[in-house]
Amino acid sequence: MRVLEPLIELRRGLWTTLRSMFEKQVTTQYPEHKRPVKARFRGLHVLKRYDNGLEKCIGCALCAAACPADAIFVEASENSAEVRYSPGDRYASTYEINLLRCIYCGFCEDACPTEAIVLGDQYELTFTNRRAAIYTKDMFIEPVPAAGKPTPQKTGPGMFTRSVPEMKDPSD
Amino acid sequence: MTKQVTLTIDGQQVAVSEGTLIVNAAKQIGIDIPVFCYHPKMEPVGMCRQCLVEVGRPVVDRATGQVVMEDGKPKIQFGAKLETACTTPVSDGMVVLTASEKAKANQREILEFLLTSHPLDCPVCDKGGECPLQNLTLAHGAPASRFIYDEKQHADKRVPLGDLIWLDRERCIQCARCIRFQDEIAGESVLAFYQRGRATDIITNSEPGFDSIFSGNTTDICPVGALTTADFRFGARPWEMKAAASICSQCPVGCNVTLNTRREAKSGGKVVLKRVMPRQNEAVNEIWICDKGRFAHHFTENEHRLATPLARKDGKLALVSWDKALGLVAGKLADAKGEAVVLASGRLSNEDLFNLKQLADGLGGEALLYTQMGGGELTTAYGVPAGTNFAEMGIGTTILVVASDLYNEAPIWYLRLKQAAERGATLILANARETKLEKYSQFVVRYSYGDEAETICGLAKKAHVGEAITSAENLVVLYGSDGLGLDGSSALAAACAELVKSRAGKPNNGLIGVWPRANDQGAWELGFKPVADLKAVFQKANVVYIAGADPFGDNPELTSRIPHHASRIPQHASRSTHPAPFIIVQELFLTETAKLADVILPAQAVTEREGSFTSGERRAQRFYPAVPARGQSRADFVITAQIAAEFGLELEGRFAARVMDKMAATVKTFAGISYRELAETTEQWPIVGRGDLYYGGTTYENKQGLGVILALSPSPTGRGARGEGKPLRPDEDHWLAVPVTRLYDLGITVATSALLKARTGGAHILLHPDSAQKLGLAAGEQVELNGNRLEVRLDPTVPVMVALVPRSMGVPIAGPMVAKIKAA
Numbered sequence: 001m002r003v004l005e006p007l008i009e010l011r012r013g014l015w016t017t018l019r020s021m022f023e024k025q026v027t028t029q030y031p032e033h034k035r036p037v038k039a040r041f042r043g044l045h046v047l048k049r050y051d052n053g054l055e056k057c058i059g060c061a062l063c064a065a066a067c068p069a070d071a072i073f074v075e076a077s078e079n080s081a082e083v084r085y086s087p088g089d090r091y092a093s094t095y096e097i098n099l100l101r102c103i104y105c106g107f108c109e110d111a112c113p114t115e116a117i118v119l120g121d122q123y124e125l126t127f128t129n130r131r132a133a134i135y136t137k138d139m140f141i142e143p144v145p146a147a148g149k150p151t152p153q154k155t156g157p158g159m160f161t162r163s164v165p166e167m168k169d170p171s172d
Numbered sequence: 173m174t175k176q177v178t179l180t181i182d183g184q185q186v187a188v189s190e191g192t193l194i195v196n197a198a199k200q201i202g203i204d205i206p207v208f209c210y211h212p213k214m215e216p217v218g219m220c221r222q223c224l225v226e227v228g229r230p231v232v233d234r235a236t237g238q239v240v241m242e243d244g245k246p247k248i249q250f251g252a253k254l255e256t257a258c259t260t261p262v263s264d265g266m267v268v269l270t271a272s273e274k275a276k277a278n279q280r281e282i283l284e285f286l287l288t289s290h291p292l293d294c295p296v297c298d299k300g301g302e303c304p305l306q307n308l309t310l311a312h313g314a315p316a317s318r319f320i321y322d323e324k325q326h327a328d329k330r331v332p333l334g335d336l337i338w339l340d341r342e343r344c345i346q347c348a349r350c351i352r353f354q355d356e357i358a359g360e361s362v363l364a365f366y367q368r369g370r371a372t373d374i375i376t377n378s379e380p381g382f383d384s385i386f387s388g389n390t391t392d393i394c395p396v397g398a399l400t401t402a403d404f405r406f407g408a409r410p411w412e413m414k415a416a417a418s419i420c421s422q423c424p425v426g427c428n429v430t431l432n433t434r435r436e437a438k439s440g441g442k443v444v445l446k447r448v449m450p451r452q453n454e455a456v457n458e459i460w461i462c463d464k465g466r467f468a469h470h471f472t473e474n475e476h477r478l479a480t481p482l483a484r485k486d487g488k489l490a491l492v493s494w495d496k497a498l499g500l501v502a503g504k505l506a507d508a509k510g511e512a513v514v515l516a517s518g519r520l521s522n523e524d525l526f527n528l529k530q531l532a533d534g535l536g537g538e539a540l541l542y543t544q545m546g547g548g549e550l551t552t553a554y555g556v557p558a559g560t561n562f563a564e565m566g567i568g569t570t571i572l573v574v575a576s577d578l579y580n581e582a583p584i585w586y587l588r589l590k591q592a593a594e595r596g597a598t599l600i601l602a603n604a605r606e607t608k609l610e611k612y613s614q615f616v617v618r619y620s621y622g623d624e625a626e627t628i629c630g631l632a633k634k635a636h637v638g639e640a641i642t643s644a645e646n647l648v649v650l651y652g653s654d655g656l657g658l659d660g661s662s663a664l665a666a667a668c669a670e671l672v673k674s675r676a677g678k679p680n681n682g683l684i685g686v687w688p689r690a691n692d693q694g695a696w697e698l699g700f701k702p703v704a705d706l707k708a709v710f711q712k713a714n715v716v717y718i719a720g721a722d723p724f725g726d727n728p729e730l731t732s733r734i735p736h737h738a739s740r741i742p743q744h745a746s747r748s749t750h751p752a753p754f755i756i757v758q759e760l761f762l763t764e765t766a767k768l769a770d771v772i773l774p775a776q777a778v779t780e781r782e783g784s785f786t787s788g789e790r791r792a793q794r795f796y797p798a799v800p801a802r803g804q805s806r807a808d809f810v811i812t813a814q815i816a817a818e819f820g821l822e823l824e825g826r827f828a829a830r831v832m833d834k835m836a837a838t839v840k841t842f843a844g845i846s847y848r849e850l851a852e853t854t855e856q857w858p859i860v861g862r863g864d865l866y867y868g869g870t871t872y873e874n875k876q877g878l879g880v881i882l883a884l885s886p887s888p889t890g891r892g893a894r895g896e897g898k899p900l901r902p903d904e905d906h907w908l909a910v911p912v913t914r915l916y917d918l919g920i921t922v923a924t925s926a927l928l929k930a931r932t933g934g935a936h937i938l939l940h941p942d943s944a945q946k947l948g949l950a951a952g953e954q955v956e957l958n959g960n961r962l963e964v965r966l967d968p969t970v971p972v973m974v975a976l977v978p979r980s981m982g983v984p985i986a987g988p989m990v991a992k993i994k995a996a
Contacts (some may be wrong), residue, residue: 060295090296094437113295163296
């Protein structure tokens, strides 16, 4: 029987090979094929807009305050009816994240009072130098929705006076 | 010593002086009673109801007058209702419960009411992060509101009260702190409540809106973000900014301030000054600053600041290296020796002036102070000594203000003298015209321009006024240069000094100069001499080293001596054969003087460096660097030391602290003073700017030094320069033009703040309506005064046949002069 033992082992191994030939493939042909990310995946940040095109970000810098890696830099300016970026008085005139510092913890999302910043699905980030790793507002802001207009918008006086939208369930 | 009262607050016994309010008694043992409307600097009103506490008092038997005892302890009767801790004074045996169920329920519910219509604005609110309403809500508020969110009332969020202060009506909780500040402290009742109930609004009833020079303080004491400054609006979040302690460089009061800075993308990634906040110093500015100090800070970041040394080459100014510039300057100075003149102004720090003086002494040249006000040797000798504090002055103190419009010249002194007068001090105002402080004075002495010194000499003999002066327990005399030049103010100082001579060295007694610049007093202490005839200086000297002064800008006639500006030479220019002096200018900006210089050395602004100022009260105070220096600019004392080193004179040019040590060793009045001593602080009341929950407010706590009042120099170093010739007086045929000081002028440190432009205006003269009529002029019309075109403004307080010409407003005026006025 000692003579047969290697053959049995060989058969067992080949059987595994044979079996896997007919199994569903686990390898994805990245980058030609991409696996969809999970619902709560935390990738590159996106700055959201309202349906009318106004930016949700009001430049409050609470994301910067919450950031444990001190990766976010926000500078605010004042909106007017003539030149309006976001609802309310204030908008982010500068919004920068140093993606080399960012640890994708999502605290900025949690801190945001207007749900303006969201960690998106994008994870393909490469930089050739440190400076290129600092993303600016125009790189984060999402495209203007079909129904909306680009910012800055000219809005009538007395419109969009609230910075923080009246949310149905403020605990959300 | 006032009577002590013992009471129990939350089980802790505390003894406080009679009349103390419960809220303050509690604070003394570390118990924070929440307040919104209460402010320790103002009369309590008890209108926000946040501070309600349970108060019990011992029961007294009416028949015997004895306290009723129960189980060996006094029987305590609690009121049926809560009482406001901010209006109720303590009484003996009182028992206060600040954290009982009843009191806590009230604190919770008042907050719930306040929040019914307070917007959820914290993310965009400038106060967010330093807001008493936020803090108290976190400490005492209920987790959820029982009110319906949809029923929030909405109001205007962007209401300009004036051009400096904005109101957000929605955020206002109607505590009236701003209104009360304007009424009680500033004495300018320009704010008021309008409507009732839910519709209550803050409005301004002045034209232009919020017409007060203390308006910025209301944003500090506002317990919510209802009042914000136009200057800072959305500039940064409070927690993002760094704080550096500084001293305001705009007037001789020497207010302690904190400079908030932040790196800013808009400014190309540079660290910039975002706002100026008061820093508590109860002996100087308490917790206030004026609007000039708060808003006129933009000179630091102005794009026209000098950043590199320049030297004249083929008639044009060209960039040079520091080494080259210093070598050139040192060579010229060394050649000139005794023919060199140092001309500096009180804009420089003590350290700068000390080094300049040492340089001048080393060369055998003169160190001159560029000023139009004299008498510094007398304030050095008879000034107020250590222990002086305007806040302690009240009944028994007489304060005499001569020839000074404090409201314009030193706004915080105006506030403090007003407060002293309200506490019972006798305030005497002597001036040729009505000034704002007169409203609070007991006596007004009116003289005509030219009679200043004479009037003061005869003052002690006058009936009531004389008595108030001679019999006063304490006497402080403040003199200024309203309508006076160097001669007149020197003579006036001498007259004023006579009044206080006998009291020299006694706290709360002495002579104070209301100088035009922040550190004029320091220059006098360090031995600078005022310059009477600038023209002669430029005619005689071989080299003139000008630091922090713009004589040619102030008086274009002087340029006749300077060949680079040949086109400007007026007809009557002297034709002396002496060659024009070599001019070195050490400045922040390319001023008119700098334009004519042979070498320009870029200096650092007060916000960029370390140093110290001596205030008008002779208090030496330190300032610290807040922002990085512009370009290659260097601190004034460093530049001077480096020049001196070039020709072998050793001066301290590395650390300001060591310059102070040298000063302490060589200058009598600075003896023993060190930077460490200047940085010492003591506990101040009321507590402000800490993490604890008292009355809030964004004034900063003082951790960087209260300053030290310099010792007196008993024998004056020189006699007060007597005016030569008779002072000018207005008469029937001759118009007299006299200089006055305005708060907002066109000086380079003010003019660079765009926000104040509307308040500054252009060149003008003030005439009495009758005078104007005589000339056939109406307000707003143009006149010609000695060749300058000006706008006419009417002011009934101006004497007839006199024209007031504001200084630094584009019209050269050094002192009183005969004026030729005609319609243009």
